[in-house]
Amino acid sequence: MSRNMEIDFCGVKFKNPVVTSSGTFGFGKEYNDYYDISALGGIGVKGLTLKPRTGNPPPRVAETPSGMLNSVGLQNPGVESFLKYVLPQLKKIDTNIIVNISGNTMEEYCEMADIISDSGCHIIEMNVSCPNVKQGGVAFGTNPDTIYEITNKVKKHCKIPLVVKLSPNVTDIAEMAKAAEAGGADGLSLINTLLGMSIDIHKRRPILRNNVGGLSGPCVKPIAVRMVWQVKNAVEIPLIGMGGISTGEDAVEFMLAGASLVSVGTANFVNPYAARDTVEGIEKYLDKYDIEDINYIIGKVEAWN
Numbered sequence: 001m002s003r004n005m006e007i008d009f010c011g012v013k014f015k016n017p018v019v020t021s022s023g024t025f026g027f028g029k030e031y032n033d034y035y036d037i038s039a040l041g042g043i044g045v046k047g048l049t050l051k052p053r054t055g056n057p058p059p060r061v062a063e064t065p066s067g068m069l070n071s072v073g074l075q076n077p078g079v080e081s082f083l084k085y086v087l088p089q090l091k092k093i094d095t096n097i098i099v100n101i102s103g104n105t106m107e108e109y110c111e112m113a114d115i116i117s118d119s120g121c122h123i124i125e126m127n128v129s130c131p132n133v134k135q136g137g138v139a140f141g142t143n144p145d146t147i148y149e150i151t152n153k154v155k156k157h158c159k160i161p162l163v164v165k166l167s168p169n170v171t172d173i174a175e176m177a178k179a180a181e182a183g184g185a186d187g188l189s190l191i192n193t194l195l196g197m198s199i200d201i202h203k204r205r206p207i208l209r210n211n212v213g214g215l216s217g218p219c220v221k222p223i224a225v226r227m228v229w230q231v232k233n234a235v236e237i238p239l240i241g242m243g244g245i246s247t248g249e250d251a252v253e254f255m256l257a258g259a260s261l262v263s264v265g266t267a268n269f270v271n272p273y274a275a276r277d278t279v280e281g282i283e284k285y286l287d288k289y290d291i292e293d294i295n296y297i298i299g300k301v302e303a304w305n
């Protein structure tokens, strides 16, 4: 029996709910060597800034139990180079493009939104939650007033849907979500990485050169599911759920919690086929429970009283 896997997210049609998380899929090219990535609903590209960035000094990744720490620090070629050299190739792939943007100032975010709005990409994902940069990033994403202000400003420069990516490094994620919604966000994505630290006990030094970094992978999944569920109960706008998804079962868990799209991140480093396997895993779940339409399961967890 044929199942509907299509999702309408902020007015954009996704052939299935599976996308990839910014910073874990490059610009898609390397993964396209493994499989045809047009099998995915969309591709989230590495976080872009107005000017190129070399990122933080190494070591900037470290393995942890069931996950990893990173302090890459938004290494990227800059938005102009992306548009000129990367995007034309990416557009040949029949899938949606989610462009992740970061800035040092609110004005930089606005300028990038202007540039990307006319590029033929599908969604702007505004990263106000990067824990690995000194300016901007998470500095904007942990205060509801600032989230409201930046969303409100950037939205005026967007001709395509604006998704605000939330930080889990806050006490009340629902409050941040409501601030973004009030500011005019079309959707939300969550979670970005959790601030963490590992120490080499023999050298008595932090393993990351940046001392601290963002934790991701299966170890963060229960936190991410909890936050998606809390946010789903607090706002009307649709959500992209992420944080430790590596299988179809994981993805279904996020969708039941309230995510309309699900994003595969760190799992891509462990299994390059993870995102494609996630699509297949969701289809198997629909088959098993004889569900005709993927949209049916969104937010359908029956919480205990």
Ligand SMILES: Cc1cc2nc3c(=O)[nH]c(=O)nc-3n(C[C@H](O)[C@H](O)[C@H](O)COP(=O)(O)O)c2cc1C
Binding pocket: 021, 022, 023, 024, 046, 047, 048, 070, 072, 074, 100, 127, 130, 165, 191, 192, 193, 215, 216, 217, 218, 220, 242, 243, 244, 245, 263, 264, 265, 266, 267
């Ligand atoms: C190496 C690495 C680089 C990342 N770079 C970005 C980035 O540039 N912009 C962003 O919004 N999130 C970035 N993230 C966060 C992921 O997009 C995602 O939100 C997070 O890792 C949680 O999902 P996961 O546990 O499935 O990886 C990065 C994560 C990792 C592991």
